[in-house]
Amino acid sequence: MASITRRRAVSRPASAEAEILAATRRILTEGASFTDLGVQQISTAAGVARSTFYAHFRDKTDLLLRLATEMLSTSFDVASSWEPTEGVDKAAEDFLRILGIYREHAGVLRAIGEVATYDQTVRDFWSQGLARFTERTIEALRVEQAAGRTPADIDLVSAARVIVVGGERAIFDHITSAPPADDATFARELARTWWYGVYRRPA
Amino acid sequence: MASITRRRAVSRPASAEAEILAATRRILTEGASFTDLGVQQISTAAGVARSTFYAHFRDKTDLLLRLATEMLSTSFDVASSWEPTEGVDKAAEDFLRILGIYREHAGVLRAIGEVATYDQTVRDFWSQGLARFTERTIEALRVEQAAGRTPADIDLVSAARVIVVGGERAIFDHITSAPPADDATFARELARTWWYGVYRRPA
DNA sequence: GTTGCGCCGGACATCGTGTCCGGACGAGCT
DNA sequence: AGCTCGTCCGGACACGATGTCCGGCGCAAC
Numbered sequence: 001m002a003s004i005t006r007r008r009a010v011s012r013p014a015s016a017e018a019e020i021l022a023a024t025r026r027i028l029t030e031g032a033s034f035t036d037l038g039v040q041q042i043s044t045a046a047g048v049a050r051s052t053f054y055a056h057f058r059d060k061t062d063l064l065l066r067l068a069t070e071m072l073s074t075s076f077d078v079a080s081s082w083e084p085t086e087g088v089d090k091a092a093e094d095f096l097r098i099l100g101i102y103r104e105h106a107g108v109l110r111a112i113g114e115v116a117t118y119d120q121t122v123r124d125f126w127s128q129g130l131a132r133f134t135e136r137t138i139e140a141l142r143v144e145q146a147a148g149r150t151p152a153d154i155d156l157v158s159a160a161r162v163i164v165v166g167g168e169r170a171i172f173d174h175i176t177s178a179p180p181a182d183d184a185t186f187a188r189e190l191a192r193t194w195w196y197g198v199y200r201r202p203a
Numbered sequence: 204m205a206s207i208t209r210r211r212a213v214s215r216p217a218s219a220e221a222e223i224l225a226a227t228r229r230i231l232t233e234g235a236s237f238t239d240l241g242v243q244q245i246s247t248a249a250g251v252a253r254s255t256f257y258a259h260f261r262d263k264t265d266l267l268l269r270l271a272t273e274m275l276s277t278s279f280d281v282a283s284s285w286e287p288t289e290g291v292d293k294a295a296e297d298f299l300r301i302l303g304i305y306r307e308h309a310g311v312l313r314a315i316g317e318v319a320t321y322d323q324t325v326r327d328f329w330s331q332g333l334a335r336f337t338e339r340t341i342e343a344l345r346v347e348q349a350a351g352r353t354p355a356d357i358d359l360v361s362a363a364r365v366i367v368v369g370g371e372r373a374i375f376d377h378i379t380s381a382p383p384a385d386d387a388t389f390a391r392e393l394a395r396t397w398w399y400g401v402y403r404r405p406a
Numbered sequence: 407g408t409t410g411c412g413c414c415g416g417a418c419a420t421c422g423t424g425t426c427c428g429g430a431c432g433a434g435c436t
Numbered sequence: 437a438g439c440t441c442g443t444c445c446g447g448a449c450a451c452g453a454t455g456t457c458c459g460g461c462g463c464a465a466c
Contacts, residue, residue, distance in 0.1 A: 035321035038422065049445045117317040118238035158392035165376040166369030173368040189361035197400020241453065252414045257455065
């Protein structure tokens with residue numbers, strides 16, 4: 001790596017924190033429920049005292065949010081690239097890539113979905129993320145309608161909701177119950193359903 | 204009401220239990236999180252001692268399952284009626300009816316979705332319900348394919364997953380964030396998306 | 407009146423959470 | 437070397453929720 005001027009304590013590994021993050025990711029990947037996961041277990045798995053946990057995270061929710069933002073910053077640009085003009089096959093390709101990312105972060109994603117159902121903070125965090133995609137979808141559909149390629153009588157909000165919310169759930173369900181070998185088939189099916197069901201629905 | 208021969212204690216109201224069920228339904232309808240809901244709060248709301256709760260329910264999960272089966276037995280036949288031969292407009296009508304049922308039981312449904320994310324028992328209960336619809340959908344699609352009305356290259360399992368799982372989620376999301384006045388529009392949109400995206404997708 | 411039953415109400419053990427603090431250890435400074 | 441500061445340990449504590457248990461009370465049936 002590049003020769004960086006030695007910084008002081010600030011840039012030090014802060015090992016405990018990183019250890020906790022890593023251990024939690026590991027445990028979640030193994031399929032454990034985040035709700036049932038106690039602070040004691042996390043600390044033990046990270047090789048750290050329980051009190052140290054609270055020195056770095058306000059509570060379990062704080063930890064989850066940290067994990068989530070970390071994940072989003074790693075794989076962000078992914079799903080926001082597709083444009084209707086690129087066609088249905090490109091959409092299938094993009095969905096396939098999204099499936100890969102979802103599989104990679106399945107543990108954290110599951111935890112988010114879990115806590116989001118009963119914790120307002122996490123719910124807001126996540127729905128804000130989905131809202132961005134919904135906005136994008138609505139805008140793309142509006143353009144298509146204006147160009148006469150998508151039927152004018154489509155209700156943009158409803159259609160976008162079905163695509164984004166329903167699609168996200170279907171993807172999540174798929175990766176938690178089907179093998180990676182089925183990903184390409186599923187991605188193709190999803191792309192075509194949205195394409196012929198919405199973007200190119202017969203008038 | 205009809206003159207029924209007086210039965211003994213067995214047919215007595217068993218008021219405490221009914222009170223608990225009713226109070227829980229009421230609280231959930233008001234939007235509270237089932238996870239954050241304590242046994243003490245439920246008991247107080249039902250006008251019953253906490254120990255009485257445990258005399259009727261093994262724990263909170265037991266209560267939720269009781270509420271869920273009760274709901275399903277009330278409104279069961281609903282969504283299993285539609286056949287592809289009835290067309291897209293009939294599908295929209297059926298979806299509208301389903302939206303009504305979902306709104307009616309929104310509280311309990313939310314609680315189930317909540318607990319299902321971290322409790323194996325509840326998760327199994329609910330996914331078993333959805334699995335029935337998935338089976339039906341696969342079968343219906345198979346018939347349509349055989350008759351040449353649905354493209355032969357559709358992957359039945361993926362398509363059914365998108366329809367059932369994605370649709371369920373989109374419906375749930377809709378009723379929790381849009382007013383009833385929007386129901387008809389949403390139902391129409393959902394029906395058309397599945398119809399033109401899957402059942403009548405161009406070959 | 408007596409019996410049976412459903413309910414009350416409170417005690418109890420147990421567990422997870424979040425806070426606090428004294429003290430150990432090590433890295434860097436002087 | 438000695439000092440200091442930041443990080444971490446380990447354990448104590450208060451609190452609240454869970455699930456169990458049991459003595460006692462009131463009502464309705466016989």
